[in-house]
Amino acid sequence: MATRTIAGKEVQVNDEGFMTDPAEWNKEIAVEIAAEEGLAELTESQWKVIDFCRAASADLNGKSPTLRQITTGTGVTTKELFSLFPKGPAKKVARIAGLGKPEGCV
Amino acid sequence: MKQLLVLGAGTAGTMVVNRMRRLLDAEEWMITIVDPHEIHYYQPGFLFIPFGMYSRNDVVKPKRDFIPIGVEMIKAEADVIEPEQNRVKLTNGRTLSYDFLVIATGTQTRPEETPGLMESEWQRSIFDFYTVDGAVALAKHLRTWQGGRLVLNVVENPIKCPVAPLEFIMLADWFFHERGIRDEVELIYATPLPGAFTKPVASRYLGEILERKNIKVIPEFLIERAEPDDKKIVHYDESEVEYDLLVTVPLNMGDDLIARSGLGDELNYVPADKHTLLSKAHDNIFVLGDAAAIPTSKAGSVAHYAVDCWSENFLRYIDGLELLPTFDGHANCFIESGFDKGLLIDFNYDVEPLPGHFPLPGVGPFSLLQESEMNHWGKMMFRWIYWNTLLKGKELPLPARMSMSGKRSG
Numbered sequence A: 001m002a003t004r005t006i007a008g009k010e011v012q013v014n015d016e017g018f019m020t021d022p023a024e025w026n027k028e029i030a031v032e033i034a035a036e037e038g039l040a041e042l043t044e045s046q047w048k049v050i051d052f053c054r055a056a057s058a059d060l061n062g063k064s065p066t067l068r069q070i071t072t073g074t075g076v077t078t079k080e081l082f083s084l085f086p087k088g089p090a091k092k093v094a095r096i097a098g099l100g101k102p103e104g105c106v
Numbered sequence B: 001m002k003q004l005l006v007l008g009a010g011t012a013g014t015m016v017v018n019r020m021r022r023l024l025d026a027e028e029w030m031i032t033i034v035d036p037h038e039i040h041y042y043q044p045g046f047l048f049i050p051f052g053m054y055s056r057n058d059v060v061k062p063k064r065d066f067i068p069i070g071v072e073m074i075k076a077e078a079d080v081i082e083p084e085q086n087r088v089k090l091t092n093g094r095t096l097s098y099d100f101l102v103i104a105t106g107t108q109t110r111p112e113e114t115p116g117l118m119e120s121e122w123q124r125s126i127f128d129f130y131t132v133d134g135a136v137a138l139a140k141h142l143r144t145w146q147g148g149r150l151v152l153n154v155v156e157n158p159i160k161c162p163v164a165p166l167e168f169i170m171l172a173d174w175f176f177h178e179r180g181i182r183d184e185v186e187l188i189y190a191t192p193l194p195g196a197f198t199k200p201v202a203s204r205y206l207g208e209i210l211e212r213k214n215i216k217v218i219p220e221f222l223i224e225r226a227e228p229d230d231k232k233i234v235h236y237d238e239s240e241v242e243y244d245l246l247v248t249v250p251l252n253m254g255d256d257l258i259a260r261s262g263l264g265d266e267l268n269y270v271p272a273d274k275h276t277l278l279s280k281a282h283d284n285i286f287v288l289g290d291a292a293a294i295p296t297s298k299a300g301s302v303a304h305y306a307v308d309c310w311s312e313n314f315l316r317y318i319d320g321l322e323l324l325p326t327f328d329g330h331a332n333c334f335i336e337s338g339f340d341k342g343l344l345i346d347f348n349y350d351v352e353p354l355p356g357h358f359p360l361p362g363v364g365p366f367s368l369l370q371e372s373e374m375n376h377w378g379k380m381m382f383r384w385i386y387w388n389t390l391l392k393g394k395e396l397p398l399p400a401r402m403s404m405s406g407k408r409s410g
Protein backbone atom coordinates (compact mmCIF):
# COMPACT_ATOMS: atom_id res chain seq x y z
CA MET A 1 0.00 0.00 0.00
CA ALA A 2 1.44 3.38 -1.01
CA THR A 3 1.21 6.72 0.70
CA ARG A 4 1.15 10.17 -0.81
CA THR A 5 0.94 13.71 0.40
CA ILE A 6 -2.26 15.56 -0.39
CA ALA A 7 -2.84 19.11 0.85
CA GLY A 8 0.16 18.79 3.15
CA LYS A 9 -1.02 15.57 4.78
CA GLU A 10 0.39 12.11 4.28
CA VAL A 11 -2.40 9.63 3.52
CA GLN A 12 -2.60 6.00 2.41
CA VAL A 13 -3.77 5.29 -1.13
CA ASN A 14 -4.22 2.17 -3.24
CA ASP A 15 -2.68 1.67 -6.67
CA GLU A 16 -5.60 3.44 -8.33
CA GLY A 17 -5.17 6.50 -6.15
CA PHE A 18 -8.18 5.94 -3.90
CA MET A 19 -7.63 6.73 -0.23
CA THR A 20 -7.91 3.64 1.90
CA ASP A 21 -8.63 5.18 5.31
CA PRO A 22 -11.64 7.53 5.32
CA ALA A 23 -10.52 8.85 8.74
CA GLU A 24 -7.47 10.47 7.13
CA TRP A 25 -9.66 12.66 4.95
CA ASN A 26 -10.35 16.36 5.42
CA LYS A 27 -11.92 19.12 3.34
CA GLU A 28 -8.60 20.47 2.08
CA ILE A 29 -7.77 17.03 0.72
CA ALA A 30 -11.14 16.98 -1.04
CA VAL A 31 -10.39 20.33 -2.69
CA GLU A 32 -7.02 19.16 -3.91
CA ILE A 33 -8.25 15.84 -5.31
CA ALA A 34 -11.13 17.68 -6.97
CA ALA A 35 -8.63 19.97 -8.66
CA GLU A 36 -6.74 16.91 -9.94
CA GLU A 37 -10.05 15.67 -11.32
CA GLY A 38 -10.51 18.94 -13.18
CA LEU A 39 -12.98 20.55 -10.78
CA ALA A 40 -11.40 23.91 -9.96
CA GLU A 41 -13.79 24.99 -7.24
CA LEU A 42 -16.28 22.88 -5.33
CA THR A 43 -19.78 24.35 -5.32
CA GLU A 44 -22.44 23.95 -2.67
CA SER A 45 -24.23 21.29 -4.73
CA GLN A 46 -21.01 19.34 -5.10
CA TRP A 47 -20.38 19.51 -1.35
CA LYS A 48 -23.91 18.29 -0.71
CA VAL A 49 -23.12 15.15 -2.68
CA ILE A 50 -19.70 14.69 -1.08
CA ASP A 51 -21.12 15.07 2.43
CA PHE A 52 -23.89 12.62 1.64
CA CYS A 53 -21.40 10.02 0.39
CA ARG A 54 -19.26 10.36 3.53
CA ALA A 55 -22.31 9.86 5.73
CA ALA A 56 -23.72 7.02 3.61
CA SER A 57 -20.41 5.21 3.60
CA ALA A 58 -20.36 5.15 7.39
CA ASP A 59 -23.65 3.20 7.20
CA LEU A 60 -22.32 0.92 4.45
CA ASN A 61 -19.36 -0.47 6.39
CA GLY A 62 -17.03 1.99 4.70
CA LYS A 63 -18.14 1.15 1.16
CA SER A 64 -18.92 3.92 -1.33
CA PRO A 65 -22.57 4.39 -2.21
CA THR A 66 -23.74 3.47 -5.68
CA LEU A 67 -25.02 6.07 -8.12
CA ARG A 68 -28.58 5.08 -7.35
CA GLN A 69 -28.01 5.36 -3.62
CA ILE A 70 -26.65 8.87 -4.18
CA THR A 71 -29.59 9.99 -6.31
CA THR A 72 -32.15 8.45 -3.93
CA GLY A 73 -30.41 9.89 -0.88
CA THR A 74 -29.77 13.43 -2.13
CA GLY A 75 -32.60 14.03 -4.56
CA VAL A 76 -30.00 15.08 -7.14
CA THR A 77 -30.83 13.43 -10.48
CA THR A 78 -28.34 11.22 -12.31
CA LYS A 79 -28.25 13.78 -15.10
CA GLU A 80 -27.27 16.55 -12.64
CA LEU A 81 -24.67 14.28 -11.08
CA PHE A 82 -23.04 13.86 -14.48
CA SER A 83 -22.82 17.62 -14.83
CA LEU A 84 -21.53 18.11 -11.26
CA PHE A 85 -18.93 15.33 -11.58
CA PRO A 86 -18.48 14.69 -15.31
CA LYS A 87 -17.58 11.19 -16.57
CA GLY A 88 -18.28 8.64 -13.89
CA PRO A 89 -19.73 10.57 -10.95
CA ALA A 90 -19.83 7.63 -8.52
CA LYS A 91 -16.12 6.98 -8.94
CA LYS A 92 -15.18 10.66 -8.97
CA VAL A 93 -17.12 11.55 -5.82
CA ALA A 94 -15.72 8.49 -4.05
CA ARG A 95 -12.19 9.66 -4.80
CA ILE A 96 -12.87 13.23 -3.69
CA ALA A 97 -14.67 12.05 -0.55
CA GLY A 98 -11.73 9.87 0.44
CA LEU A 99 -13.71 6.65 0.12
CA GLY A 100 -12.87 3.39 -1.60
CA LYS A 101 -13.59 2.79 -5.25
CA PRO A 102 -17.29 1.90 -5.67
CA GLU A 103 -17.44 -1.85 -6.10
CA GLY A 104 -18.99 -2.98 -9.32
CA CYS A 105 -21.59 -5.57 -8.78
CA VAL A 106 -21.63 -9.26 -8.20
CA MET B 1 -49.70 -24.88 15.50
CA LYS B 2 -46.85 -22.67 14.39
CA GLN B 3 -46.92 -21.04 11.00
CA LEU B 4 -44.08 -20.72 8.50
CA LEU B 5 -45.23 -18.38 5.74
CA VAL B 6 -43.34 -18.12 2.44
CA LEU B 7 -43.97 -15.30 -0.04
CA GLY B 8 -43.13 -16.19 -3.64
CA ALA B 9 -43.14 -19.67 -5.18
CA GLY B 10 -40.19 -19.19 -7.53
CA THR B 11 -36.84 -20.95 -7.30
CA ALA B 12 -36.08 -20.05 -3.68
CA GLY B 13 -39.58 -20.27 -2.20
CA THR B 14 -40.23 -23.66 -3.81
CA MET B 15 -36.96 -25.07 -2.48
CA VAL B 16 -37.73 -23.72 0.98
CA VAL B 17 -41.14 -25.36 1.31
CA ASN B 18 -39.89 -28.70 -0.03
CA ARG B 19 -36.98 -28.74 2.34
CA MET B 20 -38.99 -27.56 5.31
CA ARG B 21 -41.93 -29.91 4.83
CA ARG B 22 -39.43 -32.74 5.19
CA LEU B 23 -37.62 -31.24 8.16
CA LEU B 24 -40.43 -29.71 10.22
CA ASP B 25 -42.84 -31.80 12.26
CA ALA B 26 -46.25 -31.75 10.53
CA GLU B 27 -48.03 -31.93 13.90
CA GLU B 28 -46.34 -28.74 14.97
CA TRP B 29 -45.82 -26.64 11.86
CA MET B 30 -48.13 -25.36 9.15
CA ILE B 31 -46.36 -24.25 5.97
CA THR B 32 -48.05 -21.85 3.56
CA ILE B 33 -46.75 -20.44 0.29
CA VAL B 34 -48.27 -17.50 -1.58
CA ASP B 35 -47.82 -16.60 -5.25
CA PRO B 36 -50.18 -14.97 -7.76
CA HIS B 37 -48.88 -16.98 -10.73
CA GLU B 38 -49.58 -20.57 -11.69
CA ILE B 39 -46.63 -21.11 -13.99
CA HIS B 40 -43.09 -21.77 -12.85
CA TYR B 41 -40.55 -20.53 -15.38
CA TYR B 42 -37.15 -22.06 -15.79
CA GLN B 43 -35.58 -18.63 -16.23
CA PRO B 44 -32.07 -19.81 -17.23
CA GLY B 45 -33.77 -21.31 -20.29
CA PHE B 46 -34.90 -17.87 -21.52
CA LEU B 47 -31.36 -17.35 -22.79
CA PHE B 48 -31.71 -20.12 -25.38
CA ILE B 49 -35.11 -19.10 -26.76
CA PRO B 50 -33.97 -16.20 -29.00
CA PHE B 51 -31.64 -18.60 -30.85
CA GLY B 52 -34.26 -21.28 -31.40
CA MET B 53 -32.54 -23.76 -29.04
CA TYR B 54 -35.50 -23.82 -26.63
CA SER B 55 -39.15 -22.92 -27.11
CA ARG B 56 -41.66 -21.61 -24.60
CA ASN B 57 -42.71 -25.18 -23.81
CA ASP B 58 -39.23 -26.05 -22.64
CA VAL B 59 -39.26 -23.51 -19.82
CA VAL B 60 -42.72 -23.78 -18.24
CA LYS B 61 -44.33 -26.14 -15.76
CA PRO B 62 -47.22 -25.70 -13.32
CA LYS B 63 -46.02 -24.41 -9.94
CA ARG B 64 -48.33 -26.90 -8.24
CA ASP B 65 -46.27 -29.84 -9.48
CA PHE B 66 -43.43 -28.69 -7.24
CA ILE B 67 -45.35 -27.93 -4.05
CA PRO B 68 -45.37 -30.97 -1.77
CA ILE B 69 -48.34 -32.45 0.03
CA GLY B 70 -48.76 -30.82 3.40
CA VAL B 71 -47.98 -27.33 2.17
CA GLU B 72 -50.88 -24.96 1.66
CA MET B 73 -50.57 -23.03 -1.58
CA ILE B 74 -52.51 -19.80 -1.95
CA LYS B 75 -52.83 -18.24 -5.38
CA ALA B 76 -52.76 -14.56 -4.49
CA GLU B 77 -50.50 -11.57 -4.41
CA ALA B 78 -49.09 -10.35 -1.11
CA ASP B 79 -50.09 -6.70 -0.77
CA VAL B 80 -48.31 -5.59 2.38
CA ILE B 81 -46.23 -7.15 5.14
CA GLU B 82 -47.01 -5.83 8.63
CA PRO B 83 -44.01 -7.02 10.64
CA GLU B 84 -45.16 -5.46 13.90
CA GLN B 85 -48.33 -7.55 13.77
CA ASN B 86 -46.59 -10.62 12.29
CA ARG B 87 -49.04 -10.72 9.44
CA VAL B 88 -49.34 -10.30 5.68
CA LYS B 89 -52.29 -8.79 3.86
CA LEU B 90 -53.09 -10.22 0.44
CA THR B 91 -54.59 -8.17 -2.38
CA ASN B 92 -57.67 -10.43 -2.28
CA GLY B 93 -58.47 -9.09 1.18
CA ARG B 94 -57.28 -12.09 3.19
CA THR B 95 -54.82 -11.70 6.04
CA LEU B 96 -52.29 -14.38 6.98
CA SER B 97 -50.46 -14.51 10.31
CA TYR B 98 -47.06 -16.05 10.76
CA ASP B 99 -44.52 -17.02 13.38
CA PHE B 100 -41.74 -16.92 10.80
CA LEU B 101 -41.81 -15.29 7.39
CA VAL B 102 -39.62 -16.06 4.38
CA ILE B 103 -39.56 -13.36 1.72
CA ALA B 104 -38.71 -14.95 -1.66
CA THR B 105 -40.37 -12.56 -4.09
CA GLY B 106 -37.35 -12.30 -6.38
CA THR B 107 -36.55 -9.49 -8.77
CA GLN B 108 -38.22 -8.31 -11.98
CA THR B 109 -37.27 -6.24 -15.00
CA ARG B 110 -38.58 -2.68 -15.34
CA PRO B 111 -38.14 -1.49 -18.93
CA GLU B 112 -40.61 1.34 -18.25
CA GLU B 113 -37.98 2.98 -16.01
CA THR B 114 -35.79 3.88 -19.00
CA PRO B 115 -37.40 6.42 -21.34
CA GLY B 116 -37.74 5.28 -24.93
CA LEU B 117 -37.52 1.54 -24.41
CA MET B 118 -41.20 0.65 -24.17
CA GLU B 119 -42.47 3.11 -26.74
CA SER B 120 -43.15 2.72 -30.46
CA GLU B 121 -40.25 0.35 -31.16
CA TRP B 122 -40.71 -2.10 -28.25
CA GLN B 123 -40.56 -5.60 -29.70
CA ARG B 124 -39.94 -4.12 -33.17
CA SER B 125 -36.30 -3.05 -32.94
CA ILE B 126 -35.97 -3.12 -29.13
CA PHE B 127 -36.22 -6.45 -27.31
CA ASP B 128 -35.49 -8.08 -23.98
CA PHE B 129 -34.82 -11.72 -23.18
CA TYR B 130 -35.35 -11.65 -19.39
CA THR B 131 -39.05 -12.44 -19.82
CA VAL B 132 -40.48 -15.37 -21.70
CA ASP B 133 -42.58 -13.08 -23.94
CA GLY B 134 -39.54 -10.94 -24.72
CA ALA B 135 -37.41 -13.97 -25.54
CA VAL B 136 -40.10 -15.47 -27.82
CA ALA B 137 -40.61 -12.15 -29.65
CA LEU B 138 -36.86 -11.81 -30.16
CA ALA B 139 -36.63 -15.38 -31.50
CA LYS B 140 -39.23 -14.52 -34.10
CA HIS B 141 -37.40 -11.33 -35.05
CA LEU B 142 -34.00 -13.03 -35.33
CA ARG B 143 -35.37 -15.71 -37.66
CA THR B 144 -35.61 -13.15 -40.45
CA TRP B 145 -33.15 -10.45 -39.40
CA GLN B 146 -30.71 -9.72 -42.20
CA GLY B 147 -27.91 -8.31 -40.10
CA GLY B 148 -26.65 -4.91 -39.01
CA ARG B 149 -25.47 -3.59 -35.69
CA LEU B 150 -26.75 -5.49 -32.67
CA VAL B 151 -26.25 -3.64 -29.40
CA LEU B 152 -26.78 -5.42 -26.10
CA ASN B 153 -27.19 -2.96 -23.23
CA VAL B 154 -27.41 -3.61 -19.50
CA VAL B 155 -29.22 -0.65 -17.97
CA GLU B 156 -27.98 -0.88 -14.40
CA ASN B 157 -26.53 -3.37 -11.94
CA PRO B 158 -27.30 -5.49 -10.03
CA ILE B 159 -29.16 -7.77 -12.42
CA LYS B 160 -30.12 -11.37 -11.86
CA CYS B 161 -27.70 -13.77 -13.48
CA PRO B 162 -24.97 -11.22 -14.25
CA VAL B 163 -23.39 -13.62 -16.76
CA ALA B 164 -26.53 -13.93 -18.91
CA PRO B 165 -25.72 -10.84 -21.05
CA LEU B 166 -22.28 -12.25 -21.87
CA GLU B 167 -23.80 -15.58 -22.76
CA PHE B 168 -26.35 -13.86 -24.95
CA ILE B 169 -23.76 -11.98 -26.98
CA MET B 170 -21.53 -15.05 -27.36
CA LEU B 171 -24.47 -17.17 -28.48
CA ALA B 172 -25.40 -14.42 -30.92
CA ASP B 173 -21.90 -14.70 -32.42
CA TRP B 174 -22.42 -18.45 -32.90
CA PHE B 175 -26.00 -18.07 -34.17
CA PHE B 176 -25.12 -15.58 -36.91
CA HIS B 177 -22.11 -17.67 -37.82
CA GLU B 178 -24.34 -20.73 -38.28
CA ARG B 179 -26.74 -18.69 -40.37
CA GLY B 180 -23.85 -17.59 -42.56
CA ILE B 181 -24.34 -13.87 -41.89
CA ARG B 182 -21.76 -13.23 -39.15
CA ASP B 183 -19.88 -10.87 -41.52
CA GLU B 184 -23.07 -8.83 -41.85
CA VAL B 185 -23.43 -8.40 -38.08
CA GLU B 186 -21.60 -6.09 -35.72
CA LEU B 187 -21.86 -7.21 -32.08
CA ILE B 188 -21.57 -4.60 -29.33
CA TYR B 189 -21.92 -5.03 -25.57
CA ALA B 190 -22.56 -1.69 -23.82
CA THR B 191 -22.28 -2.24 -20.06
CA PRO B 192 -22.19 0.05 -17.02
CA LEU B 193 -19.30 -2.05 -15.68
CA PRO B 194 -15.66 -1.09 -16.28
CA GLY B 195 -15.11 -4.34 -18.23
CA ALA B 196 -16.69 -7.59 -19.41
CA PHE B 197 -17.54 -8.83 -15.90
CA THR B 198 -17.75 -7.69 -12.30
CA LYS B 199 -14.62 -9.36 -10.91
CA PRO B 200 -11.09 -8.58 -12.18
CA VAL B 201 -9.66 -12.03 -13.06
CA ALA B 202 -12.87 -13.25 -14.70
CA SER B 203 -13.23 -9.91 -16.45
CA ARG B 204 -9.80 -10.34 -18.02
CA TYR B 205 -10.43 -13.93 -19.15
CA LEU B 206 -13.88 -13.14 -20.48
CA GLY B 207 -12.70 -9.90 -22.09
CA GLU B 208 -10.14 -11.87 -24.08
CA ILE B 209 -12.73 -14.40 -25.21
CA LEU B 210 -15.02 -11.60 -26.40
CA GLU B 211 -12.17 -10.03 -28.32
CA ARG B 212 -11.41 -13.35 -30.05
CA LYS B 213 -15.06 -13.56 -31.05
CA ASN B 214 -14.93 -10.02 -32.43
CA ILE B 215 -17.43 -8.68 -29.91
CA LYS B 216 -16.83 -5.07 -28.95
CA VAL B 217 -17.27 -4.01 -25.32
CA ILE B 218 -18.27 -0.42 -24.52
CA PRO B 219 -17.53 -0.14 -20.78
CA GLU B 220 -19.00 2.34 -18.31
CA PHE B 221 -22.00 3.01 -20.52
CA LEU B 222 -24.85 4.34 -18.41
CA ILE B 223 -28.01 4.67 -20.47
CA GLU B 224 -30.22 7.66 -19.78
CA ARG B 225 -32.68 7.08 -22.60
CA ALA B 226 -33.25 5.35 -25.89
CA GLU B 227 -34.25 7.35 -28.93
CA PRO B 228 -36.25 4.72 -30.75
CA ASP B 229 -36.90 6.76 -33.91
CA ASP B 230 -33.22 7.54 -34.41
CA LYS B 231 -32.21 4.07 -33.24
CA LYS B 232 -29.68 5.15 -30.67
CA ILE B 233 -29.10 4.90 -26.94
CA VAL B 234 -27.87 7.96 -25.08
CA HIS B 235 -25.55 8.01 -22.06
CA TYR B 236 -26.07 10.46 -19.16
CA ASP B 237 -22.99 12.26 -20.45
CA GLU B 238 -24.73 12.62 -23.88
CA SER B 239 -22.46 10.17 -25.73
CA GLU B 240 -24.44 7.92 -28.06
CA VAL B 241 -24.39 4.43 -29.47
CA GLU B 242 -26.37 3.69 -32.63
CA TYR B 243 -27.99 0.34 -33.28
CA ASP B 244 -30.12 -1.52 -35.77
CA LEU B 245 -31.28 -3.98 -33.15
CA LEU B 246 -31.23 -3.17 -29.44
CA VAL B 247 -31.39 -5.96 -26.88
CA THR B 248 -31.85 -4.49 -23.42
CA VAL B 249 -31.46 -5.96 -19.99
CA PRO B 250 -33.74 -3.48 -18.21
CA LEU B 251 -33.40 -2.19 -14.67
CA ASN B 252 -34.01 -5.02 -12.17
CA MET B 253 -36.02 -4.27 -9.04
CA GLY B 254 -37.61 -6.21 -6.23
CA ASP B 255 -41.40 -6.38 -6.04
CA ASP B 256 -43.34 -3.26 -5.02
CA LEU B 257 -44.69 -5.27 -2.08
CA ILE B 258 -41.33 -4.56 -0.43
CA ALA B 259 -41.68 -0.80 -0.95
CA ARG B 260 -45.30 -0.82 0.22
CA SER B 261 -44.17 -2.62 3.38
CA GLY B 262 -41.30 -0.19 3.97
CA LEU B 263 -38.84 -3.07 4.10
CA GLY B 264 -36.57 -2.38 1.16
CA ASP B 265 -33.63 -0.33 -0.08
CA GLU B 266 -33.69 1.96 -3.12
CA LEU B 267 -34.20 -1.02 -5.45
CA ASN B 268 -36.77 -2.81 -3.26
CA TYR B 269 -34.28 -5.39 -1.99
CA VAL B 270 -34.55 -6.36 1.65
CA PRO B 271 -31.43 -5.79 3.78
CA ALA B 272 -30.42 -9.07 5.39
CA ASP B 273 -27.43 -10.53 7.17
CA LYS B 274 -25.21 -11.92 4.42
CA HIS B 275 -24.26 -15.06 6.39
CA THR B 276 -27.63 -15.99 7.97
CA LEU B 277 -30.18 -14.29 5.66
CA LEU B 278 -32.05 -12.96 8.68
CA SER B 279 -33.68 -9.61 7.96
CA LYS B 280 -31.73 -6.75 9.52
CA ALA B 281 -34.92 -5.20 10.83
CA HIS B 282 -36.95 -8.16 12.15
CA ASP B 283 -35.81 -11.29 13.93
CA ASN B 284 -38.54 -13.54 12.54
CA ILE B 285 -38.19 -12.60 8.87
CA PHE B 286 -35.71 -14.27 6.50
CA VAL B 287 -34.94 -13.23 2.93
CA LEU B 288 -33.93 -15.87 0.38
CA GLY B 289 -33.10 -15.67 -3.30
CA ASP B 290 -32.97 -12.56 -5.46
CA ALA B 291 -35.11 -10.51 -3.05
CA ALA B 292 -32.23 -10.10 -0.58
CA ALA B 293 -29.87 -7.12 -0.52
CA ILE B 294 -26.69 -9.12 -0.02
CA PRO B 295 -23.41 -8.80 -1.94
CA THR B 296 -23.55 -11.99 -4.01
CA SER B 297 -24.94 -12.80 -7.46
CA LYS B 298 -28.67 -13.03 -7.90
CA ALA B 299 -28.77 -16.57 -9.30
CA GLY B 300 -30.59 -19.85 -8.86
CA SER B 301 -27.39 -21.62 -7.84
CA VAL B 302 -26.82 -19.04 -5.11
CA ALA B 303 -30.40 -19.46 -3.90
CA HIS B 304 -29.80 -23.20 -3.76
CA TYR B 305 -26.64 -22.92 -1.63
CA ALA B 306 -28.32 -20.32 0.56
CA VAL B 307 -31.34 -22.55 1.19
CA ASP B 308 -28.98 -25.42 2.05
CA CYS B 309 -27.25 -23.36 4.72
CA TRP B 310 -30.39 -21.62 5.88
CA SER B 311 -32.52 -24.72 6.45
CA GLU B 312 -30.09 -26.25 8.96
CA ASN B 313 -29.73 -22.91 10.65
CA PHE B 314 -33.48 -22.41 10.85
CA LEU B 315 -33.87 -25.69 12.73
CA ARG B 316 -31.34 -24.43 15.29
CA TYR B 317 -33.09 -21.09 15.53
CA ILE B 318 -36.53 -22.52 16.34
CA ASP B 319 -34.86 -24.60 19.06
CA GLY B 320 -33.68 -21.37 20.61
CA LEU B 321 -30.05 -21.60 19.47
CA GLU B 322 -28.31 -18.70 17.78
CA LEU B 323 -27.87 -18.63 14.00
CA LEU B 324 -24.45 -19.64 12.68
CA PRO B 325 -22.82 -17.50 9.97
CA THR B 326 -22.76 -20.39 7.50
CA PHE B 327 -23.63 -18.91 4.13
CA ASP B 328 -20.51 -17.73 2.30
CA GLY B 329 -22.12 -16.19 -0.81
CA HIS B 330 -21.24 -19.26 -2.91
CA ALA B 331 -22.12 -18.87 -6.59
CA ASN B 332 -21.50 -21.37 -9.33
CA CYS B 333 -22.47 -20.38 -12.86
CA PHE B 334 -22.08 -22.05 -16.21
CA ILE B 335 -21.44 -19.52 -18.96
CA GLU B 336 -22.58 -20.70 -22.36
CA SER B 337 -20.16 -19.39 -24.96
CA GLY B 338 -21.49 -20.74 -28.27
CA PHE B 339 -20.27 -23.48 -30.64
CA ASP B 340 -21.30 -26.12 -28.04
CA LYS B 341 -18.84 -24.80 -25.52
CA GLY B 342 -19.13 -23.18 -22.15
CA LEU B 343 -17.23 -21.88 -19.16
CA LEU B 344 -17.79 -22.28 -15.45
CA ILE B 345 -17.14 -19.85 -12.62
CA ASP B 346 -17.21 -20.65 -8.91
CA PHE B 347 -16.84 -17.91 -6.29
CA ASN B 348 -18.08 -16.48 -3.00
CA TYR B 349 -18.03 -13.29 -0.90
CA ASP B 350 -14.26 -13.43 -0.42
CA VAL B 351 -12.86 -15.26 -3.41
CA GLU B 352 -13.33 -14.03 -6.95
CA PRO B 353 -13.78 -16.50 -9.85
CA LEU B 354 -10.41 -18.17 -10.57
CA PRO B 355 -9.16 -20.63 -13.20
CA GLY B 356 -8.74 -24.35 -12.37
CA HIS B 357 -11.01 -27.40 -12.20
CA PHE B 358 -14.33 -28.16 -10.51
CA PRO B 359 -15.30 -29.94 -8.36
CA LEU B 360 -12.24 -32.23 -8.29
CA PRO B 361 -8.76 -30.63 -8.38
CA GLY B 362 -6.89 -31.38 -11.62
CA VAL B 363 -9.73 -33.61 -12.85
CA GLY B 364 -12.90 -31.57 -13.16
CA PRO B 365 -14.82 -32.75 -15.11
CA PHE B 366 -15.57 -29.04 -15.41
CA SER B 367 -12.87 -26.48 -16.18
CA LEU B 368 -13.05 -23.09 -14.52
CA LEU B 369 -12.79 -19.96 -16.68
CA GLN B 370 -11.85 -22.01 -19.76
CA GLU B 371 -14.10 -22.91 -22.65
CA SER B 372 -14.89 -26.61 -22.90
CA GLU B 373 -17.59 -28.90 -24.31
CA MET B 374 -18.06 -30.46 -20.88
CA ASN B 375 -19.12 -27.13 -19.45
CA HIS B 376 -21.68 -26.78 -22.23
CA TRP B 377 -23.16 -30.16 -21.33
CA GLY B 378 -23.18 -29.10 -17.69
CA LYS B 379 -25.28 -26.11 -18.63
CA MET B 380 -27.68 -28.16 -20.75
CA MET B 381 -28.04 -30.77 -17.97
CA PHE B 382 -28.84 -28.01 -15.51
CA ARG B 383 -32.44 -27.83 -16.74
CA TRP B 384 -33.05 -31.46 -15.84
CA ILE B 385 -31.38 -30.98 -12.48
CA TYR B 386 -33.42 -27.83 -11.89
CA TRP B 387 -36.81 -29.48 -12.42
CA ASN B 388 -35.99 -32.85 -10.89
CA THR B 389 -33.59 -32.19 -8.05
CA LEU B 390 -33.08 -28.55 -7.23
CA LEU B 391 -36.68 -27.35 -6.94
CA LYS B 392 -37.71 -30.38 -4.96
CA GLY B 393 -35.19 -29.37 -2.36
CA LYS B 394 -33.11 -32.52 -2.73
CA GLU B 395 -29.46 -32.41 -1.82
CA LEU B 396 -26.99 -32.12 -4.70
CA PRO B 397 -23.75 -34.08 -4.36
CA LEU B 398 -21.84 -30.81 -3.99
CA PRO B 399 -20.91 -28.90 -0.85
CA ALA B 400 -22.89 -25.73 -0.18
CA ARG B 401 -19.82 -23.79 0.84
CA MET B 402 -17.17 -22.89 -1.71
CA SER B 403 -13.93 -24.90 -1.78
CA MET B 404 -10.51 -23.54 -2.79
CA SER B 405 -9.20 -26.90 -3.97
CA GLY B 406 -8.66 -27.03 -7.71
CA LYS B 407 -8.37 -23.25 -8.06
CA ARG B 408 -5.34 -21.30 -9.24
CA SER B 409 -4.81 -17.65 -8.44
CA GLY B 410 -5.36 -15.47 -11.51
Ligand SMILES: Cc1cc2nc3c(=O)[nH]c(=O)nc-3n(C[C@H](O)[C@H](O)[C@H](O)COP(=O)(O)OP(=O)(O)OC[C@H]3O[C@@H](n4cnc5c(N)ncnc54)[C@H](O)[C@@H]3O)c2cc1C
Residues within 6 Å of the ligand: B007, B008, B009, B010, B011, B012, B013, B034, B035, B036, B037, B042, B043, B044, B045, B046, B047, B076, B077, B078, B079, B104, B105, B106, B107, B129, B130, B131, B160, B161, B164, B255, B257, B288, B289, B290, B291, B298, B299, B300, B301, B302, B303, B333, B334
Ligand atom coordinates in the same frame (compact mmCIF):
# COMPACT_ATOMS: atom_id res chain seq x y z
C1 LIG C 1 -32.30 -14.91 -18.68
C2 LIG C 1 -31.96 -15.48 -17.34
C3 LIG C 1 -30.95 -16.43 -17.24
C4 LIG C 1 -30.60 -16.97 -16.01
N1 LIG C 1 -29.61 -17.93 -15.96
C5 LIG C 1 -29.26 -18.48 -14.77
C6 LIG C 1 -28.29 -19.51 -14.70
O1 LIG C 1 -27.73 -19.93 -15.71
N2 LIG C 1 -27.96 -20.01 -13.50
C7 LIG C 1 -28.57 -19.58 -12.35
O2 LIG C 1 -28.24 -20.08 -11.28
N3 LIG C 1 -29.52 -18.61 -12.38
C8 LIG C 1 -29.88 -18.05 -13.56
N4 LIG C 1 -30.85 -17.08 -13.60
C9 LIG C 1 -31.37 -16.50 -12.35
C10 LIG C 1 -32.42 -17.34 -11.65
O3 LIG C 1 -33.46 -17.63 -12.52
C11 LIG C 1 -32.92 -16.53 -10.46
O4 LIG C 1 -31.83 -16.06 -9.72
C12 LIG C 1 -33.79 -17.37 -9.55
O5 LIG C 1 -34.93 -17.78 -10.25
C13 LIG C 1 -34.15 -16.58 -8.29
O6 LIG C 1 -35.11 -17.23 -7.53
P1 LIG C 1 -36.11 -16.41 -6.61
O7 LIG C 1 -36.97 -17.44 -5.97
O8 LIG C 1 -35.38 -15.46 -5.77
O9 LIG C 1 -36.99 -15.54 -7.62
P2 LIG C 1 -38.01 -16.06 -8.73
O10 LIG C 1 -37.69 -17.46 -9.13
O11 LIG C 1 -38.05 -15.03 -9.78
O12 LIG C 1 -39.41 -16.12 -7.97
C14 LIG C 1 -40.04 -15.02 -7.38
C15 LIG C 1 -41.49 -15.40 -7.18
O13 LIG C 1 -42.13 -14.44 -6.34
C16 LIG C 1 -43.44 -14.20 -6.81
N5 LIG C 1 -43.86 -12.90 -6.32
C17 LIG C 1 -43.39 -11.66 -6.66
N6 LIG C 1 -44.07 -10.72 -6.01
C18 LIG C 1 -44.97 -11.34 -5.23
C19 LIG C 1 -45.96 -10.88 -4.30
N7 LIG C 1 -46.16 -9.59 -4.07
N8 LIG C 1 -46.71 -11.81 -3.64
C20 LIG C 1 -46.51 -13.15 -3.85
N9 LIG C 1 -45.61 -13.63 -4.73
C21 LIG C 1 -44.84 -12.74 -5.40
C22 LIG C 1 -43.29 -14.27 -8.33
O14 LIG C 1 -44.53 -14.54 -8.95
C23 LIG C 1 -42.29 -15.41 -8.49
O15 LIG C 1 -42.95 -16.64 -8.65
C24 LIG C 1 -31.26 -16.54 -14.84
C25 LIG C 1 -32.28 -15.59 -14.93
C26 LIG C 1 -32.64 -15.06 -16.16
C27 LIG C 1 -33.74 -14.06 -16.25
